[in-house]
Amino acid sequence: MICVRSWFAVALFGACAFVPVAQSQPAKKAVPKLEPVAETKLLMEGMADPNARALGKLFAAKPKDAEAWAFARGQALLLAETGNLLMMRPPKTKDGQDPWLMHAADLRESATKLARAAAAKDYVQARTALAGVANACNRCHQSFRVGVRVDPFADDR
Numbered sequence: 223m224i225c226v227r228s229w230f231a232v233a234l235f236g237a238c239a240f241v242p243v244a245q246s247q248p249a250k251k252a253v254p255k256l257e258p259v260a261e262t263k264l265l266m267e268g269m270a271d272p273n274a275r276a277l278g279k280l281f282a283a284k285p286k287d288a289e290a291w292a293f294a295r296g297q298a299l300l301l302a303e304t305g306n307l308l309m310m311r312p313p314k315t316k317d318g319q320d321p322w323l324m325h326a327a328d329l330r331e332s333a334t335k336l337a338r339a340a341a342a343k344d345y346v347q348a349r350t351a352l353a354g355v356a357n358a359c360n361r362c363h364q365s366f367r368v369g370v371r372v373d374p375f376a377d378d379r
């Protein structure tokens with residue numbers, strides 16, 4: 223405990239102050255950390271696959287109105303965010319981690335490119351970018367021996 227001696231300080235702050243102040247406050251909660259909760263398979267079935275397929279269908283022909291383009295942009299951004307979610311759950315094996323992070327980042331980047339093409343309503347660019355997204359999916363599947371070949375344009379043939 224420290225007592226303040228100067229008259230001025232006493233007038234301003236009262237007589238005494240407890241030091242250290244921080245200790246008399248309730249303990250702070252630990253800052254939350256990123257923590258994966260779903261299985262990777264669920265992200266594939268619930269986010270990656272449906273959005274990639276829907277984009278393939280949407281880009282089978284040139285989208286007709288601004289609403290369709292805006293929808294496509296949203297789906298592309300969800301794919302990009304799936305890349306972020308994948309980065310939270312790399313495999314436990316030491317030599318699997320770097321390739322996993324690279325492939326997940328590739329998905330994020332290629333899907334962001336697709337979102338930009340959709341925002342610009344550029345059909346040719348958007349189709350090219352969607353093929354780039356599929357390549358990012360397939361590169362990861364190949365390197366982790368997942369027997370799933372992604373072809374978002376398959377449904378419109």
Ligand code: HEC
Binds near residue numbers: 325326372
């Ligand atoms: C960073 C790696 C990675 C990327 C990128 C990735 N996947 Fe996967 N994918 C996996 C893994 C690992 C599995 C196997 C999951 C399991 O069965 O536990 C999988 C499984 C799947 C499956 C099968 C799910 C099932 O029911 O068994 C589909 C469909 C799929 N991915 C689609 C996609 C699509 C579409 C993309 C791109 C938009 C994509 N994946 C990008 C790693 C990836």
